[in-house]
Amino acid sequence: MGFNPTSRRHYEIDEPELNLNPMMDLFGVLIPTMIMLSAAVEVSVINVVAPSIGGEPAPGTPPPKTDIPVNLTVTISDAGYTVTALGQVVAQLPLSERPIVCSRYRGTVPPPRSKNKDRPKCGEKEGQLKKTFLLYDNPALTAKVMDIKNEYPDERRVIVQPGPEVEYETIVDMLDAVRDVKSEKGGVKELFDEVVMSPGS
């Protein structure tokens, strides 16, 4: 039988049709499961230790260092930060008036709220808007502890003494300022990442 070019022209490729229904069923189960298991927000932690209050230390607790030369202490009050090292006040960092992006403070004002409570709040929809508030001088604090770190590169401990009315958010912001800093090369330089919380005066 001779080759018929017409049949080639009209030849239809019979594609095998895959049955995708089982796969769809699998996806239908997997996706709701993953949505339920996935965290709504990404979380991180800051490790903190409390000062020893007598009695035997908990198992696994390293023995306290006896040769701490610096005793870097940051006291937080509604007036600002006081940085103490080697038993001496090395810096007083008062509040400073600066603009800040509202995205972190929607519906409220940034700390210290006792000082900013009379100012207009950041709106719920003012994500990228900048407003001026009285703020803790975290950049200056970072610069100061960097100086101390350069002088005592092996020291890692910082003692935090918040005042009684200081809010948790203030403590966290302060810890972010002293724990590490972004280096010029793009990496992260550790500063004082061993945090000890101590009751303030």
Added chain:
Amino acid sequence: MADDPFNTTTIDPGINNMPDPELFAEHPGHKRKHKKSKFENKKADISINSLLDVFSVLLVFLLKSYTNSTVTIKPSRDLTVPFSISQVDAEDSTCLTVTLKDIMLDDKPIITLENGKVAERDLSHGGMMIEPLLGSLQEEVQHQRRLEARNPKSAFKGIVTVISDRYVPSTVLMQIMYTAGLSEFSKFKFLLVKTER
């Protein structure tokens, strides 16, 4: 004359006669093909390939954002967790949730706060120890010790993850840490919402 277009003598006189109907009759034994209706018995063939593509992308995205951390922040009107640039991941441990209204141990309410502070009647040790919390934490320690005795892999580490509202005063945090310290919990992890530097 042959070129005369009006010469009607050359035209077949039977040209306008009706054709013989027999010519169109069906041959015996021949079954007429019924043209099927356009929509008759046509199986609906929905292409789900595009949907499958969407699902694949969605699944990859969810797998990427999936975290195996058991410590999560449960959304609540009273709990606004501060942001932090810390990149340290959370680990499974006892959770203390602190809001201006109450303190919860692993989602179980332990004590109700009054105006964001622990009531005087619940305090001892010079206003530093929260008595109801101490009892609950000690029970938790005993429970974890029992688990440790049965399964050495689940060793008691003395870690408490603190999930606190941004407005909670440091006094309450100190009281919690002091109380936890008395209950053999010596390490604390402040759980925060991770943000970019």
